[in-house]
Amino acid sequence: MIDNDDAPLFSIEEFIEKKLDVKGWQILIVDDEPSIHTVTKLALNSFTFADKPLNFFNAYSGAEAKELLLKESNIAVILLDVVMETDSAGLDLVDFIRNEMVNHDVRIILRTGQPGQAPEYEVIQKYDINDYKEKTELTNQKLNTVIYSALRSYRDITAINRTRIGLERIIEATSSLLQENSLRKFAEGALQQLAAMMHIDAEVVLAQSTTAFAAKSNEQVKLLACIDHGTSNTKNELLRIKIANLLESKTIPRDRMVLEQNQTFYISTVGKHELVLFLEISKDIVEFDSNILEVFCRNISVAIENIRLNDELKQTQEEIVYSICEVAETRSKETGNHVRRVALYSKLIAQKVGLSSEEAEQIFLAAPLHDVGKIGIPDKILNKPGKLDADEWEIMKTHSDIGEAVLLSSNLPIMKAASTIAAQHHENWDGTGYPRGLKGNDIHVYGRIVALADVYDALMTSRCYKPAWDIDKVNQLILEESGKKFDPNLVSLFIDNKDTFLKIHQKYTD
Incomplete structure (x- = not known):
């Protein structure tokens, strides 16, 4: 059920291009006075937050700031003048940031030298800003305090957003448990959420470390x-060892975080x-509560165990289906393949026809039982090497009704x-089939x-009453x-x- 194909999730180069906060927090100064830029950077020259310094960007007008913000998506804090090229350029x-860019993460601190033109109460009431200072x-000292508070808010907001992304991946996986790689998606989503919970950029954590879920069985x-x-x-053998x-x-204790x-x-002991x-991370993991992570890991363990049980249920159903098929195959001298x-x-x-993943999985498990009704057909008819006579053919046709009745219980x-398939896989689109003479869309899509699948394989394979057909002849028919x-x-x-059909036939040849 697990897809082991290696796949790049993201590249470190991609992060560097986006200037994520690997090397520092990004601060945008927007002011039409060059001296304000100089003084601000001097005041914050030795400032660090979470052991990372500040990286400064400069814009000298509202228009210039717009262009820069459209290019730089990870600005943490904006120190913004109100009056620049116009009296309301800052506002x-x-x-633009909040409503057109829909960016509610960046922290905006208004700094004005003309408070009368933008009264504090009116501005805070009307605009989504985070602080207002003359x-x-x-x-x-006050500037350092303001920046510290803004960065702490920005860090927490982005952590919450990345937690939401991780949760969305987990929810997506749990809603599609029958998909082939749902367990891997679930586990990868959980790893992303875990990184976000640690108040570190989730993508950066995953790009600079090795994280894994493993199970012992x-x-x-x-x-x-x-x-x-x-x-x-998932082929990392050194990590597995x-x-x-x-x-x-x-x-080593179980059901507890170990640092x-x-x-x-x-190590969780949920289930069997x-x-x-x-x-395994290249730098210290900071600012997280190990008790919270223990709760998180315990819950994830329960979820993964539930997915595993669902997988085992599917395997059990498949084993039951093929066990039933083996009985019919033994009598009709056909192979399990x-x-x-x-x-x-x-x-x-x-x-290909657009059925849901659940329906595709259902038909995959049910289709093998299409001829289970042949268990009720006498051997002399079922394995007759020649053509059946009229009476024998009528008896042979009853295998559809027999299969339907057996499975319908x-x-x-x-x-x-499977009951529907057994009953309808010999019905014809034009209504000339059996046992009920159904026509067109009255025949269930499974049937x-x-x-089509049954006829294709029957023609491609030798039987007691005929040799295998040439592939071109099969396709033409x-x-x-x-x-x-x-x-x-x-x-x-x-x-x-048709090429994929042929590959399946060749891979599972008799």
Whole structure:
């Protein structure tokens, strides 16, 4: 269920281009007096916040500031004059930032030398600013205090926003548990959220560190998700061994955060597997509450265990389906690969026709049972090497009704879908099929899909009554049967993807 393909999530170069706060906090000074720029930078020359200095940007008009803000998306604080090229240039810039750019993260501090033109109460009431100061009252010490407070607010706001992004990824993953890589998405989203909770830029943390979720099952350790310096890599063997060694230790506490220099890890005992959250980071992790992280890790452990149980349920259903199929296959002398191929063809068509991921997964699990009704057909008819006579053919056709009846007794959604497929996969688009002579869209889409998949595989494979057909002959027949035996829309999708059909057949050949 886990997608192990390595994939770059982001690049360090990309962060440098965006001037994220790896090297400092970005401060924009907007004032038409050059001396104000000079004095401000001198006053803040030795200022640091969270062990990072300030990087200054300069604009000498509202228009110039607009251009700069459109290029630099990570400005933390703006020290803004009110009166510049116009009496309201500063306030117009505030309106542009908040309403046109929809940037509510940057902290805006108005500094005015003419308070009478922009009365403090009216400005604060009307505009979304974070502080209002007269230039004369901003001594060195007060300026340092104002910047410290603004940066702390900016850091917390951006941390909350990144937590929201991480939560959105987790919610997206939990709403699509049947998707092939949902567990990896969930785990990667959790790693992003964790980084944001530590009040460090989440992307920077992940780009400068190795973070992973791993699980131990049957004495084997497996990486569920790993972000290694910005790249998804669940094949990191050295990290897997390192985590395995951690789990071998009997002295390391379970269900508690452990902080050791540049390593942080949490070993959970939720469920029947041990789950490990592991972080190896190049700098100290600062300003976070380990108790909060313990709660976070415990909750994530429960969520991952639930996803795992869902995966096990799916595997159990699949095993039940193929166990039932083996009984029918043994009697009809067909191979297990026939039903596997039909399942894969059907899932491919379902995806291409626009069915949901849940429906595509359902037809994948249900399609192998399309001929389960053959269990009720006598051997002399089922395995007759020659052509069936009229009476034998009528008996053979009853396998659709038999399959439907057997599967309909179950309340499981997959079995109900399989019942529909068993009943309708021999119905024809033009109404000439059996057992009910359904026509067009009256035939369930599952039945229409499996009908095409089953015929394709039957023609491509040798049977007791015929040799395998040539691929071009198979493709031509399916094309000729468009609008007769098969749904024309599905035939078009088949033609567009016939090379993929052939690859499936070759990969799972008898």
